[in-house]
Amino acid sequence: MSTAAIEIRDLHISFGRNHVLQGVNLDVPRGSSVVVIGGSGSGKSVLLKCILGILQPDSGSIRVNGEEIVGLYGRALENFRTRFGMLFQGAALFDSLPVWENVAFYPLQVERTGRRKARELALRYLADVGLDADIADLYPAELSGGMRKRVGLARAIATQPDIIFFDEPTTGLDPIMGDMIDRLIRKCITDYGFTGLSITHDMASARRISDEVAMLYDGHIVWQGATETLDDPGNPYVEQFVTGRTEGPIQIRL
């Protein structure tokens, strides 16, 4: 089997005349954390939605653990998604459920774990993300944004996924909380051996959570390399993006 957990080849998707992905190629090695960077509107969310089966690409291939997922739908798609963990921007918690039931959602609903055992598991995963048992019975509305993110992360790891996706994990958080969430993400990927794929335009966050960075520009991955080479990437697009300069090959569409 290939060493890549996710292999994307020649992926295209357009919305009318807006050709968002125009032949994306990307490899996410198993057990590593890859972050896709790119400007606003470059197509990062569209790429993630194609991998999750929320959008169907016009053409191309997405293989996850060797299995082609383009064209999957219905039950096959749902089964496939149960192997993923996801942490979305707003943490997407269920407001009507207490924290522990949010974290134990997968064990309770999918694995049919008993409530006592599921609560124990939830407390363990909450501890993994630095949260005490005394928040277990609170409701999401009673938590700060940073705590919601941590609960979302605990819920994602509770599924013990092969692959975990992070969509702008630090958006909306203050820099210190953002740093803390990134460290937790990094720790979870390392401790549990997950494969991580994240999208962000926050370079500080990208550096903290990634082993490799890939840059999406003009419908293509224009560079993919080890995080420690970001400051000397030998690529003018990455250089401009990392330094935040207005001069360079990146055209800002207003």
Ligand SMILES: Nc1ncnc2c1ncn2[C@@H]1O[C@H](COP(=O)(O)OP(=O)(O)OP(=O)(O)O)[C@@H](O)[C@H]1O
């Ligand atoms: N469902 C859709 N229908 C039509 N156009 C869409 C759809 N989803 C995204 N787009 C378009 O695709 C382009 C890329 O959007 P996308 O949300 O992927 O950008 P992004 O890189 O995630 O940006 P940001 O960093 O600002 O979130 C945009 O021009 C957007 O308008």
